Amino acid sequence: MAHSCAAVVPLFKNLNDEARAAIDALTHERQVEKGAVLISPDTAAHLLVVAHGKLKTYQLATNGKEQLLRVDGVGDYEGEAGLLNIANPNVYTETLTAATVCTISATDFQQLLLKQPQISLQLLTENARKMQALEKQAGYLGNDSINVRLTHYLLDLRTAAGQDTVTVPMAWTQLADYLGTTPETVSRTLKRLAEEKLIERSGKQVRILNAPVYNSSATP
Known part of the structure; x- marks a missing residue:
């Protein structure tokens, strides 16, 4: 089955068609409704890629209040911290709209990194971008x-x-x-x-x- 995720996510933009086909073979595509929780402490570790729609990733404070961290659109991804066993147990990802998402299990993604090492470099770059955005947000909230x-x-x-x-x-x-x-x-x-x-x-x-x-x- 052909998926749409490998073609839209920047993480895979430098791969050739053969490598993208290999990723397609590992992905599971599904449609989800608005309000579905896709990543939480109770879900298994996986990489989540947005093919259509919007998601929100937020952190729950001790008082139960949501602190929005980012809004994800087509080509964005979440869950990479869980793949490395460093996920924050208070962070959740939920659909803001009906969406189409692709998931890759932790085991499959780790094998993919071994076969396609250029993805590791792109992953570092994209994660640095996320960290920069979080640092900016911390700067806003500090005032x-x-x-x-x-x-x-x-x-x-x-x-x-x-x-x-x-x-x-x-x-x-x-x-x-x-x-x-x-x-x-x-x-x-x-x-x-x-x-x-x-x-x-x-x-x-x-x-x-x-x-x-x-x-x-x-x-x-």
């Missing part, structure tokens, strides 16, 4: 002012996009979780930035007109 958190997030999007107009890659409620605040506070802050002529917003598209400068001790 008491939501003005600063949201502004720095938008400026980082601008840097990544290389242009002043950016598209927020998640729903506003998810962005609020990601920044450790509420949707209402995000909405008020965006409105304030627009009133100050610092941004223009149309839906999830934001054009940065001028980079605001806030004192880190400013009131949220």
Whole structure:
């Protein structure tokens, strides 16, 4: 059976057709409904690849509150930490929409790394990118002012996009979780930035007109 995952995930982008065919032989593709928990402390270790739809990966705090870590789309993957026996038991991956996912078992993936060592290098690169994103998020959350958190997030999007107009890659409620605040506070802050002529917003598209400068001790 032909799968769509090996062709879309950056982890496998440098492989030839023969190597991708070998990966297809190891993958199990399935359709899942919105709200399905795909990775948790109770699931067996596996690599999970998104072929269609969106997932969210979050961490549960001691009080049970979700802290969003990232939103995954087509070509993204999760579960690599579990393959190396270093998974965080408080981290979960759940579908945000109906989705098509492919899974590769821990045993099969480890054998794949031995046969295709170039995947190991790509895995290190992609994991470094994830760590960089988590470090950025920690930087946002380390500031008491939501003005600063949201502004720095938008400026980082601008840097990544290389242009002043950016598209927020998640729903506003998810962005609020990601920044450790509420949707209402995000909405008020965006409105304030627009009133100050610092941004223009149309839906999830934001054009940065001028980079605001806030004192880190400013009131949220």
